Amino acid sequence: MSSSANTPATSATPADANARHAHERYARYPSLVDRVVLITGGATGIGASFVEHFAAQGARVGLLDIDTSAGTALADSLGDSRHKPVFVSCDLTDIASLRAAIADLKAALGPVEVLVNNAANDRRHTLAEVTPESFDAGVAVNLRHQLFAAQAVAEDMKAARAGSIINLGSISWMLKQSEMPVYTMSKAAVQGLTRGLAKDLGRFGIRVNSLVPGWVMTEKQRRLWLDDEGREAIKRGQCIDAELLPADLARMALFLAADDSRMITSQDIVVDGGWA
Secondary structure (H helix, E strand, O other), rough: OOOOOOOOOOOOOOHHHHHHHHHHHHHHHHHHHOEEEEEOOOHHHHHHHHHHHHHHHHOEEEEEEHHHHHHHHHHHHHHOOOOOOEEEEEEOOHHHHHHHHHHHHHHHHHHOEEEOOOOOOOOOOOOOOOHHHHHHHHHHHHHHHHHHHHHHHHHHHHHHOOOOEEEOOOOOOOOOOOOOOOHHHHHHHHHHHHHHHHHHOOOOOEEEEEEEOOOOOOHHHHHHOOOOOHHHHHHHHHHOOOOOOOHHHHHHHHHOOOOHHHHOOOOOEEEEEOOO
16 A cells, blocks of 8 residues: 555655755744644655654654554654654555554544545556456545544544544546546545535534645656656646645645634645646
């Protein structure tokens, strides 16, 4: 199982590594200090950037991922934060495991106030290749866990009469991207999930939004898919001719998690350089 919403599991790029050490250049959110934040697929790629940025804000961060070595290393590397992140190994496609892992994090950190539903896998596949088994597996890694993770933290947020759920979508289906039908179907469904939960949970003061990335430049994206044709597609598609980095998504997630966005809910927040 991958650990980022628009990309498979990756390590950070040098450019993003520079960005993550420049937190002082960007906004600080006092409301995030000591806030309990749960990030799925947080060990590598976009998810790791979420972990780093929330930790830098002084939040109590819990991360779930199937990649035990990367998750442990990331948590250890942030040991000097106000609160060292807590990592729990978990296969998010196994709902019993997901529920148990969230219970473990709540026991360690306290009631969850922010959920970032990040984990996904954008593995390429053709229509002809899809089987009932691969269909179920694709939905499980790209959509199903988002609902069950929200279910597992909703009572905490209801009790607090506050909370923020951030579901990671993708512009891929908006662009009619080919050769990944189960992925694009799942990511389109994320926005339906967001709107339904926003209505159901809004009366408790809980906000639910979709954070929708464009093509985020992680190491694996560069290694597997970014070639000269891809660079030209970015240049043609994006309004801003610059690489979209995990940190760009993380900084928007901070805003959506903070009290600054208290009246923003049921929205699709697109961070893609103007492509979609």
